[in-house]
Amino acid sequence: MKHIFKITSVLAAISAIWIGLLQTSLLPPNYTWLLPIYLVVALGCYGLFMVGIGLMFFPTCPQEAVLLQQDIVEAKEFLSKNGVDVASD
Amino acid sequence: MEERKDELQTKGKEKKIKYSIIVPTYNERLNIALIIYLIFKHLRDVEFEVIVVDDGSPDGTQDIVKQLQQVYGEDRILLRARPRKLGLGTAYYHGLKHATGDFVVIMDADLSHHPKYLPSFIRKQKETGANIVTGTRYVKNGGVHGWNLMRKLTSRGANVLAQTLLWPGVSDLTGSFRLYERSVLEDLVTSCVSKGYVFQMEMIVRATRKGYHVEEVPITFVDRVFGSSKLGGSEIVEYLKGLVYLLFTT
Structure with a gap:
């Protein structure tokens, strides 16, 4: 229906x-x-x-924005070590 | 339906369940790299593939995906590009054609959907045997960051309106971080025609009407690109049109 x-x-x-x-x-x-x-x-x-x-x-989650920034730093470090071009543009 | 589910579950015991994660992209050069790193970080003991559906981004998104294939393997990251921007619904359809998983996860590439929630989607599906697990921002342990008062007000207003008129049975209609049983997504994606926010709403409303089992898990949503989620008058009109369309067709 x-x-x-x-x-x-x-x-x-x-x-x-x-x-x-x-x-x-x-x-x-x-x-x-x-x-x-x-x-x-x-x-x-x-x-x-x-x-x-x-x-x-x-519901808000300001702490998540901080955690995400940390994840981004960590990811960039790993990726640039492994030959992925993640230089900010 | 019931038989198929049992079959899937027994099959799961012999052979590992595989997940296909479809990520549509347009100019997400940096974000796609970050999101793939985070997916691999958070899905350790799970068999999965990531399918990037890129709509001819001019910023070199596809080059980055090729570099990521060198790191993680071409069998784990599939690049399924399209020549130009062709819309979200068809992007899912396109990705789905190439998906080999038993379940398909759909998420945004802009990092507003964090891959750390993937295990809770998978766990919820296993616990409940649901056909669809949808991420919701509007419950305890969920949430949104980066919205101003106006954006929150429109979002709440839109939600109350949809809940009152459509009785959809889920708390977050326009979220797009979802896990689908593959056959269910194939069925839905061919019967949904809307665009943008309304497309997400149409998918979940049609799913409830068709009697699919839908479960929810809390997710957080971090809006990093200021202004991207501003809702203009035309979006509100589109949303209202979508509501009426769903009232009459579902």
């Missing part, structure tokens, strides 16, 4: 529940009418929250 159909069916299920709520008037109808807007706002908040969390705990 194409992924767009999965998403469409999730949306259809949510709409069905919403229409059901409108029909049965479990909640006061003027609340029910606003539910889709709440849903969109909630989804937006979730997105922003996830991006924020991702930024706050963005």
Whole structure:
């Protein structure tokens, strides 16, 4: 099944529940009418929250840059000894 | 599928599993030498070959590869050049045609992917029997160095969007440091058509949809070339187009 159909069916299920709520008037109808807007706002908040969390705990590795420089020095030494032309250009 | 896997595993016990490491290059004269040294340093007891797919670099990348063949052996380093820049997807396809390993590793030549992680890819594959092991930067023990706030923000935003819309099952969609079972890569590379970042995303999303077993290992990503990873407006548009394309085709 194409992924767009999965998403469409999730949306259809949510709409069905919403229409059901409108029909049965479990909640006061003027609340029910606003539910889709709440849903969109909630989804937006979730997105922003996830991006924020991702930024706050963005894994960084400054020590790796230092280690890489050491590896480069080591590699250049070995390679130039073995006749590979690694002079920086 | 199941039978094939068993067959591979029993075959592995009799004969050593071989890995082919495909490295596409364009003007990576110095980096290709460094990366090959590091590959040989970190893969001691493993049977492997390195396949350099060079797209006609004018800086003499191919001369350096020939010198490296003298040091490490022409059977260990294969130079499979192409006349000009022809794109990443076809570079993998080209390298794959010449690969003789049971598994294929794909990595970037610019040293943002460090060969010291190769053993953990291999170990993970052996432990789990996965069809694909993909390197992820966004977990504990992984990480990125050399990105400014803007780059981190775009990366996180893109990731949240893709996770919400595509449910891909992996945490790092656009990373390109991956180990594939050879037949799986052959299958994927012929069914993926995107370019650039989207190509990496398409490969892994299609793999999940086809039901391949995908595992992740943490990697670090050191961006040394300042500005190379700047994401412009056009890249963002391409990425969004790619997302929509994948929504409708996978």
